[in-house]
Amino acid sequence: MPQTMLGVGILGVSPARGWAATAHIPALRALPNYEIRAISAHSAESVHAAGEAFGVRAVFSDHAQLLARPDIDVVAVTVKVPHHRELVSAALAAGKAVYCEWPLGRDVDDARAMAALAAGHRVHTAVGLQARQAAAIQFLQELLSGGYVGEVLSTTMDRHSHVRSDR
DSSP: OOOOOEEEEEESOOSSSSHIIIIIHHHHHHSTTEEEEEEEOSSHHHHHHHHHHHTOOOEESSHHHHHTOTTOOEEEEOSOGGGHHHHHHHHHHTTOEEEEESSSSSSHHHHHHHHHHHHHHTOOEEEEOOGGGSHHHHHHHHHHHTTTTOOOOOOOOOTTOOOOOOO
16 A cells, blocks of 8 residues: 655745754655655745755745645744744644644743644644754764763753754
8 A cells, every 4th residue: 555645844944054954854855755845934035045955846935825735734833932823823724734843832821722723623733852953962972972971870951951062
């Protein structure tokens, strides 16, 4: 039985940086059942550059145009958190399955509103965390696996920890 190919639209793509460019696009390209069919960014110049960089012809500076496409089954929301609720809500209202970067919303009220909207539209949703793909985390993993700090017995990290790497 042939497997279904799912069409993906990504909201918030930059040609050279950000989670879409460094984590989502490479991961989606490695999966056999997903095809990136359209991308969107706030700036027309940026989205055209991203389309060229990633080989995606359907590019939009207006997310509503991407969401109106019938060939888009899943929408990945990879913008900054203050814009999550607007874009996730629009994708859900369009009947699209949604993958949103963590955190889902600015607060619990945002998250509850989006969860209720998803339940009302009966679409699949997921919230993801791509931090393990961050350059700083990968560098730390290299140091640890190479024995640089010896045997790690304990560690503490919290959501307010900021690690910067200029590698």
